[in-house]
Amino acid sequence: MSSRVFSVILLPTSECNVACDHCFEHKEPHRLSPALLPLLTKRLLDHLENERIEECEIYWQGGEAMIMGPDWFAHAGEVMDSAAAKRGRRFIHYLQTNLISYSPAWNDVIHGMFNGSIGTSMDYPNVYRKLFRGGAEAYTKLWTQRLHEAKAAGIEIGVIAVLHQASLEAGPEKFYRYFTEELGLGDFQVNTPFPGGPAKQLENDFKLDLGELARFLVGLFDIWIARGYASGVSLGPFDGLINHFTGKPARLLCIWKENCSNQFISVDSKGTVAQCDCWVTSYPEYFFGNVFHEPDLTRMLKTSRARRDFVERPKRLVRDEDCLSCRYLSICHGGCPVRTYGALGTMMAKDPLLRGLQSRLRLCRSSWPGNSAMPPRHRNINDRTPSVTVQPINIDFHQ
């Protein structure tokens, strides 16, 4: 059996219970039927068998995943896990939620199916995440309350923050203190804006000045190294990059890998398959197929013309762009295809946010012990490669 891990970003609904300004998803009140779960599970397990993969990570998100309710998830987990066990496979479940619907009724399923840990999102300051009634301020208040309730129930929480202009204006000091001191979090991650929806539209609405972004990231990194790194605060993606550059097992975001097409797919509540949640919710021209209509997921992925573009993209970029002359090729490979597509209307170009990304890389790289004078660590053909796992970015504006 191969040691590879396959990941699925699974959207049981595209429905949402909040009204965030920057959400790119096409929302509709469609939910994954419990009656279709066994078929979906079968398709995934067939694919794992075809690919000789033992383990599949399921990243549940939406829309808003908690809309499905804890009983739905308990049932889904049971259906999927028991079917997997019968075929010598294993699903590992992760939940990304906006927390707004959290209640103690979720505790059993979170501690069981999700191993006591969930991911959520909050920006600083919160400008765009809004309730249908009450706006951003009410959202922040309710989310903070839910966060404290979940933490009190012994749930570990990782938070994703999407940077926007007001974050850069607030500065890294306030940003860092908000998450670590005000919220008391030891695990959070910064993401840059991701586009979705009609190409170029959202990118223009939420464009960040790359110089300001770089300065913010440099400042945030310095603060984290000075106050948080040694005391165990996990700040993504810096921590993963440092592990990667120091040869330790690293949990890297999808955008840092050679080619995301090798790592995961996304499936929505209707069975639509695409590269990731951004594609499946926004760009029908890049759908790979439908897992409920086509009997063989492996064949779908192998024959999809849309998917071929993802597979070919890094090759095209090293040939046609200047990626080979970039010292960060090893951790970039042209950057994120959806961010590129959203900004430029084509994925066959470099990620337009690379300058901002490079500032992060430069920081982490410079923290590599023994950076300046030592030759590469010796590895001959018999040495083993350190293990690297990949985490879909869960970037959601919409969470």
Added chain:
Amino acid sequence: MSEEAYQSLRILPSALAETQGDLSFVAIVRSRDELCRWLRDPPRGLKWLQVEGMLGDPYAWTEAAHSDSSVLLDLVLSDPSSEFSDLYKLVDACTVHDFRVTVPARPGLLKAVKLAAALSFPVRVLPGQPTAEVVAELKEVMDFYLHEPTVEAPVEFFHSLLATTCGADAGSLWMILEEDPAAFLQYDIDGQVRLPRSGSFKSVEFSPAEFVENHLKSLVQQGAECATCPWQQSCRGYFKWPDPSYSCEVVKELFSAIQAAADEIRRDLASCATANR
């Protein structure tokens, strides 16, 4: 075959390798079927597979990614300039197998080395008898290896040569590049022992174990520049094979640059030690 030949690691075409059993060997594979055969059922003696002319076959790498074994794969490029971007095809398979990329010193080698390094593959550059144009590119490769901080895996022959100049015993270039017949014995499809970058052993009167030393002795006797070359210990006439009239002038600049880098590292380490006292 002499007894000493059996002590070497044999590098054989796939069909010939079938009979090796537990003896240590490297199988050369040139088709998907050959690759799959060894991945499916690797005998104990198989040290690695030398994979030639298959980088463009995506199905081969899908099979490799599906295999249960973790056989080491040495992927040999033939034209780095046109093939380098296909290294991305190995991404899935390299989660199962460790790869090394062997790149002949031909135009475009820098591209292949850069991408291989970005994918964390160890690299073996086979310099052969490089033209002045290729030596210029080799210098760029060396500069990349020496000064690019994101390079994590060794780029041979620079890596071991640097280690040698820093006091390690990595052997001569022949050994570093796995071309010394005393340790790496290559066979052709007829089962004849073959000299590296050359034809069979038939016309050579000395044994594989003595080949390098006799080659060097012969060069010195013929008045070749090896006699007074400061890099003779590391080179042992590597660049004078198979054409003994090859001029080593530009190659010596490579050696000098490696020596300079080794001196720099030594000075850095000494100053660190002083500062830490």
